[in-house]
Amino acid sequence: MSMARRRRLDAESLGRAGVLVAGCTLVLTASFLGLVALVSGEATGLSDRLPVYVLGMATAFVGSVLIAETRGLDGRSVIGAAGATALGTFVILTLGGEGVLHAVRNPDALLTSQLLFYFLAAGMIATGFGYWAIKHWQELSIRSRKSSFTRG
Numbered sequence: 001m002s003m004a005r006r007r008r009l010d011a012e013s014l015g016r017a018g019v020l021v022a023g024c025t026l027v028l029t030a031s032f033l034g035l036v037a038l039v040s041g042e043a044t045g046l047s048d049r050l051p052v053y054v055l056g057m058a059t060a061f062v063g064s065v066l067i068a069e070t071r072g073l074d075g076r077s078v079i080g081a082a083g084a085t086a087l088g089t090f091v092i093l094t095l096g097g098e099g100v101l102h103a104v105r106n107p108d109a110l111l112t113s114q115l116l117f118y119f120l121a122a123g124m125i126a127t128g129f130g131y132w133a134i135k136h137w138q139e140l141s142i143r144s145r146k147s148s149f150t151r152g
Helices: 011-040 046-070 075-105 107-113 115-135 142-151
Strands: none
Touching (some): 011 075, 011 115, 046 075
């Protein structure tokens, strides 16, 4: 992508980016904490909360189908995107929900072990990497590599 096509960041864009980075970082941090809770066996009562996570997944699936259909995508693309969105939503809801519960139930353990700060840092790094990957996915795709090999 050329520099001419890239936007300069103004105050409004920085504000929106800051909100996005903060939100994604918090979701990822909660998900990391949820993974710890699940692996350590401290996620008691998960089976009672699982229906809520499944309902969220189903809602994301239907919403994705409706949105993809309005964009005129073919059926295979619609169902693939909706399935991927539903699976991602289920993972984030489950891990994030369990992470928030783990943080509420064990706040002292998180702060004294400094685990929360490491997960916040990891969440920020993952957010930055995700943002970069979304902005540059075309440069990284196999299709663009093949075309660049045939040009030279």
